[in-house]
Amino acid sequence: MKALTETMARALVEHPDSVKVTEQQHENTLVLTLTVHKSDMGKIIGKQGRIANALRSVVYAAASHQDKRVRLDIAE
Template sequence: MRELVETMARALVDYPDSVDVEERQQENTLVLTLSVHESDMGKVIGKQGRIANAIRSVLYASASHQKKRVRLDIVE
């Protein structure tokens, strides 16, 4: 899951080396925290959150195939 989010985020941003995804288990949910360079936040979130929702949709589809619960947080 971590690699999937990293790959999608790196394709969108101007500073791919600043992309970092942290993974932690919280009860029965895998929580992924995506952080990017400050100037790339808009590219990852998109207008009205459309890019972020698209990333989450791909992630949720992958997780449901593996019978996992997952959450994606995007931070600076």
């Protein structure tokens, strides 16, 4: 999940070296936190959050075959 999220985010931003994804395990939930350069936040979120929702949809679909839940948080 981490590699998938990084790959998608790097393709969207102007500062791909600033993209960082961290994983944390909480009970049965895997929490992925996506951090990007401050100037790239708008590109990751998109108009009305459409890009962020699309990223989450792809990650959730990729995780659907696992027994644990996945959550994608976007941080500055």
